[in-house]
Amino acid sequence: MSPDLDHSSRPAGQTLANDYDSFAEAYAAETESNLINGYYTRPAMLDLAGDVAGRRILDVGCGAGPLLAALRDRGAIVTGIDPSAKMLDLARQRLGDGAALHQGGLGDEPLPFPDAAFDDVVVCLVLHYLEDWTAPLAELRRVLVPGGRLIVAVNHPFVYHLIRPEADYFATEQWSEEYTFDGQPAVLTYWHRPLHAITNEFVAAGFRIAVMSEPPPAPGAREAFPDLVTSPSGYILCYLFLVLEAV
Numbered sequence: 001m002s003p004d005l006d007h008s009s010r011p012a013g014q015t016l017a018n019d020y021d022s023f024a025e026a027y028a029a030e031t032e033s034n035l036i037n038g039y040y041t042r043p044a045m046l047d048l049a050g051d052v053a054g055r056r057i058l059d060v061g062c063g064a065g066p067l068l069a070a071l072r073d074r075g076a077i078v079t080g081i082d083p084s085a086k087m088l089d090l091a092r093q094r095l096g097d098g099a100a101l102h103q104g105g106l107g108d109e110p111l112p113f114p115d116a117a118f119d120d121v122v123v124c125l126v127l128h129y130l131e132d133w134t135a136p137l138a139e140l141r142r143v144l145v146p147g148g149r150l151i152v153a154v155n156h157p158f159v160y161h162l163i164r165p166e167a168d169y170f171a172t173e174q175w176s177e178e179y180t181f182d183g184q185p186a187v188l189t190y191w192h193r194p195l196h197a198i199t200n201e202f203v204a205a206g207f208r209i210a211v212m213s214e215p216p217p218a219p220g221a222r223e224a225f226p227d228l229v230t231s232p233s234g235y236i237l238c239y240l241f242l243v244l245e246a247v
Helices: 024-031 035-049 066-073 085-095 134-143 157-163 195-204
Strands: 006-010 056-060 077-082 100-103 118-124 144-155 173-181 184-192 207-213 239-246
Touching: 024 035, 024 085, 024 173, 024 184, 035 066, 035 118, 035 144, 035 207, 035 239, 056 066, 066 077, 066 085, 066 118, 077 085, 085 100, 118 134, 134 144, 134 195, 144 157, 157 195, 195 207, 195 239
Parallel strands: 056 077, 056 118, 077 100, 118 144
Antiparallel strands: 006 173, 144 239, 173 184, 207 239
């Protein structure tokens, strides 16, 4: 969910959604330096990752590769995977021909990597597209070394309650929003689950919750987006960030 983009809620199932191939370039352009992605989500993920020099990191749902590039610039050995061929084309343009990029989705089939192949896996704004997390989380646990980290950003469950107060916060249910990315309309469809369901899914999959974060935007956000960052604290409510350790 991106409050700095034009969007409106709608019931799920009314249109083909999450077709990133159809708006890849527009999405990449819109999210390069906007509030939610450029000043909030990516800085928060990088802060949680910390010192990544020499660490083998998989970015699941890497998109056009901005987070992957930032991790590589910090010394990580990076691999990306995304279901969208057009997004991967943009990632290759950003990262160069030598980048380890793969086409595939989380939950469609096993990830094309051996067991314990990565020290960290980042899953940024991906899990909320999935109804069933059981098999995807098992795959993420499989490709991590014991003690490895799963770093996640997911729709904050309370925001769903704010947008749709008539809905059942405690249900796991599908919903959609219309967006405008760089002038191009698009629809994204999500699965809401309450906070206890999110945490229980991770624990059941063999992870220990090390960090749960609701961070502020990066410095300069209020000055760059004074109409959007309006709370006295400077915080915005959008995503929930977690660091989980494979046990």
